[in-house]
Amino acid sequence: MSAFDLIAGVLLVASALAAVTLKNAVHAGLALVGNFLVLAMVYFALEAQFLGWIQIIVYAGAVMVLFLFVIMLLYDAKADVGVDRLRWMRPVGAALAAVFFLALAYAFSGVGPVNPLADVKLAGGLPGPLGKLLYGLWLYIVLLIAVLLFVATVSAVVLVQPQTRKARVKPQVSERDRELEEVGK
């Protein structure tokens, strides 16, 4: 394990912890941005340049900005977020997480580099070779992800709708109704 791995790991865990424990939603969002940026650096270090840039542009950029907009638009964001009703669960959760971590660390203890990775030539993960792979071998998954994004959009639209949709009434019609009502009086 190199010094870079260690620093990146510590930063990742620390920023993730900050994102879930900070009380102010805006602070938590900013901690998440930090997490995304460190992750992008990890991608760069793994020679996955395209993925790294996407991580910065899409996640740290677009997605987080949307997130922060929503948080700031909501009045509640100024107050503390969330009341923890299961406070007694925290030590249990921490203990389970520690056990999980130790088990995985033990599982990783004897792992060397994976062979097939060495065969794949992605030229530093630039868009050119990556695109050939995505639109060749992985085309089915790319198509499915398009479907997934569409479904997610439809679901999000459903979730923000009120229970019953009122029939749309043109302003002229409602105006006429009002006038008729006045005449009726």
Place this chain on the structure above:
Amino acid sequence: MTTLWILFLTALVTTFSGFFAPPRTIKALTLVGMAATLVSLAFGWGETVVAYGGMYTFDAFAQGITLVMVVGAMIALLADCDYHKRLGWPAFEYYPLVAFAVLGGHVMASTPHLGVMIVGLEILSIPLYALAASRRSERGFEASLKYFLLGAVAAAFFLYGIALYFGATGGFVLGAQGSGLVWAAAVMMLMAGLAFKAALVPFHWWTPDVYQGSPSPVTLFMATAVKAAAFAAFARVVVSVGLGGPAFYALAALVLLTVFWGNLVAMVQGEAKRMLAYSSVAHAGYIAVALFGPNPAPALGYYLLAYALSTGLAFAVLAQLDEGEGVPLRSLAGLWGRSPLLGLGWTVALLSLAGLPPLVGFWGKYMVFLEAARGGQYLIVALALFAAAIAAYYYLRLLGAALFSKAEKAEPVALSGSAPVGIALATVLVVLLGVLPGLGYGLFTAASAIIR
């Protein structure tokens, strides 16, 4: 490919025609799409279709699972008429979301590729999070949020498992054999992630709240179609890694915990939907018993069909009685007198779920236990049988609540639209496939090789 295309086009067409057609037309369109899927399944039955370099492998096993999902979706769509009439029609997107969920399950079931599997899992899950909250109530929101959060955790487990699987075998396609601790960790993570969706104890905690809080037709869909899709992936993972060493003990622990916990906790529930939710947890255990056999696919597929028909029928009856706040046992009182069709359906469904001989549920259990016995796991079979005997208690209690108690005010339940059709169809199928078990089982015998 035809099946995939029909499901995809159904979802797409219903989504866009909703802009100018009322929800009931969209519902009819979705049903037409499901019927077309059945026709395409019938024409291509038993023929393996491979596309996209093996990423889409529509083999006999996947065909069986797709059949179960389409049947579940059709019962859910047919039986929801009066429910929506009483409580208000949902937005038209309700129906496209059901179609998308079936598409996701189909994708998930017909692939040996873990990357496709997780995307299919998400296409299946995301519509359900929205469907669970399609009625705006506290319960619905709670169900949706719990399902979403725990579903996200499950997906994270599954993704981590995929990463470790790649680390251990150097590929994403099931069937490669690895070794060592990373391989074991990968298998455990994959199994845990799918056990969440299939609701195996101890990954079942979301099930009762989500089943109870969701609208009854959505619960019906979750208990039938979603369970089938989750088990398709679960079975492929388990069969491909083989049951040697830690995977065997993990699966045995999952199965035994599931059948006992599910059945014992179901006994003390006071509300019919919640009781059936725990029953669905227990049935997940019976389905997984088949995986101990040498050739689990036919028994597993057949049990899923039997279970989908029986529990689909039970939830379809509950959907007619649900006033949006669940179905307490006393509101089942005098069901026979209030509506003979509902009384008959309820009786048949519960006897089938309990596993009594002339009904399809019995043959499902029989095939599953026979399969595990072929694999030599007599202890697990005996314990699962014992749990099934315990389960008879609460099924009879549910039945007794409908048969032997007098209603305070015996107002008849009026059925309209497609609801009686759906209930009658499911009742006939449960009885017919029970009397002629070869008819149903014959559909699944071709599904011998899950992994090639």
